[in-house]
Amino acid sequence: MTLAGLDGSGTVSLISTKSGGDLQKNRSLIENLSPGTTSHMILKSAQKGTPLIKIGKGSPKVMMVSGVHGNELPPQIAALQLIEELQETKLRGTVYSIPFAAPWATMENTRWFKGSDLNRVSSSDGSITNNILKLIQMLNIDSVADFHSTKLQSNPGRESVFCSKNPCLGSYEIGDHITTKTSSELICYDKAGSMYNGALEDECNLRGIPAVTCEVVSENGEVNSGSPERSLLQMQYYLEHFKIIK
Numbered sequence: 001m002t003l004a005g006l007d008g009s010g011t012v013s014l015i016s017t018k019s020g021g022d023l024q025k026n027r028s029l030i031e032n033l034s035p036g037t038t039s040h041m042i043l044k045s046a047q048k049g050t051p052l053i054k055i056g057k058g059s060p061k062v063m064m065v066s067g068v069h070g071n072e073l074p075p076q077i078a079a080l081q082l083i084e085e086l087q088e089t090k091l092r093g094t095v096y097s098i099p100f101a102a103p104w105a106t107m108e109n110t111r112w113f114k115g116s117d118l119n120r121v122s123s124s125d126g127s128i129t130n131n132i133l134k135l136i137q138m139l140n141i142d143s144v145a146d147f148h149s150t151k152l153q154s155n156p157g158r159e160s161v162f163c164s165k166n167p168c169l170g171s172y173e174i175g176d177h178i179t180t181k182t183s184s185e186l187i188c189y190d191k192a193g194s195m196y197n198g199a200l201e202d203e204c205n206l207r208g209i210p211a212v213t214c215e216v217v218s219e220n221g222e223v224n225s226g227s228p229e230r231s232l233l234q235m236q237y238y239l240e241h242f243k244i245i246k
């Protein structure tokens with residue numbers, strides 16, 4: 001993992017060099033992007049690995065992740081849009097964004113990164129999500145949000161925010177804020193990690209870093225009309241909760 005060049009705001013660095021992919025090959029993704037300058041830089045660095053971008057400075061410091069499942073496109077589209085917007089905004093704090101956690105999986109338009117579900121292996125040494133988790137700890141990130149999409153009649157199959165109350169009540173507070181503002185459904189567990197092993201959100205909460213998983217509805221590998229906008233709204237209210245944006 002290299003963090004070279006991660007000093008200034010607006011800088012792009014790579015946190016894994018085994019995950020790269022040519023995102024131009026995912027037509028459903030590309031057709032829904034209207035990328036600005038920074039997005040172009042990110043798409044280019046995604047060929048070599050997982051890009052990380054830092055915007056703003058000081059506290060609080062939050063991390064926003066999309067593309068842990070490569071075929072869940074709306075949050076990956078929304079992440080680039082948010083990055084472009086945030087660069088034009090005065091922030092009170094620092095936003096670290098990983099718009100494409102596994103560019104290879106996004107290129108292939110698949111949930112699986114070379115056979116593994118990255119949202120089940122965050123505690124497994126060497127996985128991309130484990131690299132992200134270590135980075136979160138190394139950077140002393142105050143909170144994490146992981147953005148997904150879900151098709152109807154699947155799990156959860158509805159626009160929602162997953163959170164838990166123990167050991168991090170902050171997770172519930174974030175979930176409550178986002179769902180109240182967006183009318184997404186709150187899915188709250190008493191204990192983090194009681195449902196799955198190795199989800200990025202749970203592994204953060206278990207380490208005392210308040211985290212949520214946000215879901216919008218879209219067909220896998222496709223972009224339902226309006227779904228990137230719903231994902232963007234969840235992202236904006238996540239930042240609003242921390243007063244990073246108004």
Ligand SMILES: [Zn+2]
Binds near residue numbers: 068119148
């Ligand atoms: Zn997912």
